[in-house]
Amino acid sequence: MSRINPSILAADFVNMQRDLERIATADYVHVDVMDNHFVPNLTFGPQMVGRIQDVSPIPLDVHLMIDDVDRWAPDYARLGAFSVTFHAEATEHPIELARTLRSLGSRAGIAVKPGTPVEPYLDYLAEFDQFLVMTVEPGFGGQSFMSETMAKVERVRSAVRDAETDVWLQVDGGIDRSTIGIAKAAGADTFVAGSAVFGAGEASENIAALRAAAHDHRHDV
Numbered sequence: 734m735s736r737i738n739p740s741i742l743a744a745d746f747v748n749m750q751r752d753l754e755r756i757a758t759a760d761y762v763h764v765d766v767m768d769n770h771f772v773p774n775l776t777f778g779p780q781m782v783g784r785i786q787d788v789s790p791i792p793l794d795v796h797l798m799i800d801d802v803d804r805w806a807p808d809y810a811r812l813g814a815f816s817v818t819f820h821a822e823a824t825e826h827p828i829e830l831a832r833t834l835r836s837l838g839s840r841a842g843i844a845v846k847p848g849t850p851v852e853p854y855l856d857y858l859a860e861f862d863q864f865l866v867m868t869v870e871p872g873f874g875g876q877s878f879m880s881e882t883m884a885k886v887e888r889v890r891s892a893v894r895d896a897e898t899d900v901w902l903q904v905d906g907g908i909d910r911s912t913i914g915i916a917k918a919a920g921a922d923t924f925v926a927g928s929a930v931f932g933a934g935e936a937s938e939n940i941a942a943l944r945a946a947a948h949d950h951r952h953d954v
């Protein structure tokens with residue numbers, strides 16, 4: 734199973750509804766919320782995400798790159814996001830927050846930056862629906878895939894297998910037609926792509942090409 738989640742960080746913000754329609758064949762729309770504090774970039778907050786939720790043809794996979802997630806993450810679950818992922822570095826209470834998100838009807842995801850180890854969270858996988866291993870430093874699109882993060886993807890995949898849970902393993906950053914196979918071989922099943930979808934060519938064709946590139950990879954998880 735390979736899920737393709739286009740990141741609208743690479744969309745045209747003043748033509749957001751048009752760009753959402755262009756990615757209707759994707760699985761989920763990846764919505765990067767940035768506060769210019771947790772990361773040095775700023776996007777949008779609950780009001781805009783609520784409007785995206787209203788008009789999007791596919792469900793929302795919200796990625797919070799913000800501080801104070803204990804306070805703000807529940808708002809995104811309340812507005813109906815399919816999935817809300819917060820950063821492990823932004824909370825001291827990841828399990829409690831994941832439980833709150835689930836109680837509000839959203840899937841709960843935990844994300845780690847490239848320099849953050851995954852081990853502290855592997856004994857608690859059942860508390861989460863998604864584990865996001867960042868494959869670039871969060872903050873900006875168009876960066877190069879960090880292949881050294883694949884060791885962490887392998888560790889999470891192995892722990893998910895051992896725990897016999899159904900946690901989705903997401904990668905985000907520098908995913909394109911060549912790197913998607915590397916991430917899939919390491920054990921990822923959910924792929925966020927910004928530039929590779931909204932860059933050159935038709936978004937729907939780019940999504941199909943990413944699906945094909947992931948599918949072509951022999952090591953299915």
Ligand SMILES: O=C(CO)[C@@H](O)[C@H](O)COP(=O)(O)O
Pocket residue numbers: 740742743763765796869870871872873874875876905906907908925926927928929
């Ligand atoms: O969260 C982020 C960046 O922090 C990503 O979702 C980017 O938007 C991915 O963009 P590309 O690397 O695919 O261009």
